[in-house]
Amino acid sequence: DSDELVEIQNYIKANKKEPDEKMFGIAKDRNVIFVSLESTQSFVVNETLNGEELTPYLNDFINESYYFENFYHQTEQGKTSDSEFLVANSLYPLGRGAVFFTHNDNEYNSMQEILRENDYYSATFHANNASFWNRDIIYEAFGVDKFYDLESYDVNEANSTGWGLKDKEYFEQSVDLMKGLPQPFYSYFITLTNHFPFELDEEDKLIDEFDSTSEILNRYVTTIRYQDEALKRFIEKLKESGLYDNSIIVLMGDHYGISQNHNEAMAKFLGKNEITAYDNVQLQRVPFVIHMPGITDEDPKLITDVSGQIDIKPTLLHLLGIDTTEMIQFGNDLFSPDRQSFAVLRNGSFITEKYVSISDVCYDRQTQEVIEAEGACDSYEEKAHSELSFSDKIIYGDLLRFYNEEKMSTGK
Numbered sequence: 001d002s003d004e005l006v007e008i009q010n011y012i013k014a015n016k017k018e019p020d021e022k023m024f025g026i027a028k029d030r031n032v033i034f035v036s037l038e039s040t041q042s043f044v045v046n047e048t049l050n051g052e053e054l055t056p057y058l059n060d061f062i063n064e065s066y067y068f069e070n071f072y073h074q075t076e077q078g079k080t081s082d083s084e085f086l087v088a089n090s091l092y093p094l095g096r097g098a099v100f101f102t103h104n105d106n107e108y109n110s111m112q113e114i115l116r117e118n119d120y121y122s123a124t125f126h127a128n129n130a131s132f133w134n135r136d137i138i139y140e141a142f143g144v145d146k147f148y149d150l151e152s153y154d155v156n157e158a159n160s161t162g163w164g165l166k167d168k169e170y171f172e173q174s175v176d177l178m179k180g181l182p183q184p185f186y187s188y189f190i191t192l193t194n195h196f197p198f199e200l201d202e203e204d205k206l207i208d209e210f211d212s213t214s215e216i217l218n219r220y221v222t223t224i225r226y227q228d229e230a231l232k233r234f235i236e237k238l239k240e241s242g243l244y245d246n247s248i249i250v251l252m253g254d255h256y257g258i259s260q261n262h263n264e265a266m267a268k269f270l271g272k273n274e275i276t277a278y279d280n281v282q283l284q285r286v287p288f289v290i291h292m293p294g295i296t297d298e299d300p301k302l303i304t305d306v307s308g309q310i311d312i313k314p315t316l317l318h319l320l321g322i323d324t325t326e327m328i329q330f331g332n333d334l335f336s337p338d339r340q341s342f343a344v345l346r347n348g349s350f351i352t353e354k355y356v357s358i359s360d361v362c363y364d365r366q367t368q369e370v371i372e373a374e375g376a377c378d379s380y381e382e383k384a385h386s387e388l389s390f391s392d393k394i395i396y397g398d399l400l401r402f403y404n405e406e407k408m409s410t411g412k
């Protein structure tokens with residue numbers, strides 16, 4: 001009921017951090033071009049195979065950007081849709097099932113709705129059936145102004161592979177579709193080629209496959225390399241179209257691509273004897289990049305703080321100069337000087353500046369050793385638990401309807 005919401009609001013208020021004055025509004029009124037990179041994990045960044053970079057373009061782009069190297073995905077069974085849910089709401093997805101299906105009737109205060117109140121137009125570009133992951137329904141609930149789905153693209157056998165339209169073609173056609181968007185806009189792009197089981201036409205293979213017992217990992221490196229080439233073309237075409245300069249470009253890996261079933265091959269790839277429980281948590285890192293032409297290229301930054309997808313919404317809203325003081329969200333602005341390193345994964349594992357907790361075992365992040373002494377992780381245990389359970393309560397109880405009622409009645 002609404003009393004529960006008050007308790008949650010108090011928790012959120014107590015944990016909110018003030019934004020950095022220099023960063024607040026630094027990208028005011030710019031277009032947002034958000035790219036969700038399918039199954040892209042951080043281990044591919046600055047990695048080579050037989051002397052060839054897996055992501056040459058991304059590696060260069062990072063050197064003109066803010067790059068968060070300890071950024072974790074927080075998705076579960078809802079995969080890409082869970083990552084979209086995190087970005088739009090700064091709420092955690094559910095531990096089971098896909099919240100896009102189970103709670104599409106809820107009240108939300110999505111990024112798109114908030115931006116609409118600030119005169120932004122919002123659009124999502126994804127060359128798949130509109131109903132996949134229930135997107136058509138949930139985008140309505142999120143207030144997405146326009147969904148460029150499969151129907152908006154010219155898709156045929158020649159320009160498709162695996163799950164559908166090849167990323168290069170997808171980006172080419174997307175920029176043409178973007179030209180008509182009212183500005184400023186918040187645009188969200190979801191790639192597809194680097195999707196399990198990672199199929200690619202011979203002509204699109206720019207590097208060799210890996211050589212291991214896992215066909216999946218062997219092919220993954222080639223689809224990762226292809227996606228990187230597509231991303232390069234996208235940015236080039238944005239520059240040609242004139243859309244680039246007045247934009248903020250954000251890149252995010254949606255979730256892991258290589259599951260624990262491929263640990264043996266992964267160990268070989270990373271040059272390790274085995275993939276430990278600790279390594280497995282490290283492998284849940286996905287790239288997160290913020291690129292602001294004229295700003296980040298002048299002064300790029302490698303950011304080592306621990307963070308996650310939950311933090312994206314307040315971070316972006318603050319860069320755009322939008323106040324989030326009254327908003328119900330679990331993330332924190334990544335540029336806030338008072339923010340603490342922290343990310344909780346949906347299975348309850350969590351990462352702090354000094355510790356990693358996995359199934360109630362506490363590890364020292366520096367040595368990767370188990371801490372035998374009782375209690376080191378304890379003070380964060382409660383935070384990790386509160387975050388997930390409060391977020392679940394909001395979703396199961398549809399509690400944002402009480403918040404929205406109050407907002408209506410006070411006109412805030």
Ligand code: GP9
Pocket residue numbers: 078079080081126128132190192195
């Ligand atoms: C499907 C695409 C992939 O439209 O977003 O979804 P996933 O299987 O990664 O959740």
Ligand code: MN
Pocket residue numbers: 038039079080254255
């Ligand atoms: Mn995905």
